[in-house]
Amino acid sequence: MTSIEITPEERAELTKALTDALNPLAAAIRSRQSGLSTARMWEAEPVEVTLSVLAAWKVVDTEVKQLTALAAATAGSYGANYEQLGAVWGITRQGARKKWPEALPRPAAAAARAGAALELFGGTAELTQDPLSGGWAWTAEGADETRGAAGDGTWYATREEAAAHAGAFLREHVATLP
Template identity: 40%
Template sequence: MTDGSPYWNDLLKLRDPAWSEPTKAQQDKLTADVQRLAYRLGGEIWSRADEIADVPPRTRDAVIGYAPDRYLATLRALRAVKDAADAAATLIASEAGHRGAGYPQLGKAWDITRQAARLRWPGAVSVINEANNREPIHFEMYGGEARVSFHPEEGGWWWIATAANRKVQEAPADLTYDTSEEAAAAAGAFLAANTTDGE
């Protein structure tokens, strides 16, 4: 629900960049936090956990410090952390997509391409946020006309054009553009190259 205030309207616009890169100190802290979390979970799932529960502390510490399976249990816990992070990323990508972010932005946030983001999170981008001004664009030039439209399921812009010589062409099905300007430029190039039928 909006209240019409400029501040609220600003919140609905995608900000670019949407983040600043984590500093080394922030990354180091996150790594340490994840290691502590995995080490704790590894201790809970370790197959020897019950066996050494009543062992004297000094002996228990030695077993924990030297048993290779203790580290394997922690490694398995780290895999669980990765699975949890992937599940959380799927949820957050969907939330971002439903609030107006496209696959180019999702890919950039995950440090992958737009196409890889679409494959990783199919259906994450399913609605158009009205604040992002993604209305179709129609224009005429070189005696022909073109239409540029945003495809939310693809997370990018697409075009179709009819040239002066009556040839019709559209962007390939597997190609979308990050901006309407890029799609319009491609459509314009097609119109410019087909002003006559060559007779």
């Protein structure tokens, strides 16, 4: 996707719409700072009035950044990648990743949601990753129908370590012959 260009007419309309939306916010900020009513905000010193307008633009800028991050995350949830996000924004893939680090689901988070199944010795185990700590845990049912899990609060550093513990459990709980 190429960069988005707008016509001079569209730019003029956008500027007018943004200014019209900004004026009540600037007036409210100036009124709170000066104690003057919003109708009298323009009676203040010009530097104070213009600083109120600048403060209002800062509020708008913060909101636009949050809305932009939300739009990037929404695009990411529908399958857009960082290269596409960057192309729309006119930056590199790396720039998009830096600007919106949470825009795309992380592979580890996707794997944690999907879980990782393990089948050994006639039993099954499910490995899960904690989204906050990144640690791994397991739950299992042995071939002898014994159920087990990582101890309360036990999280392993890697999926492989959790799988090893789950595998040891499954090895201990093979089906016995009747």
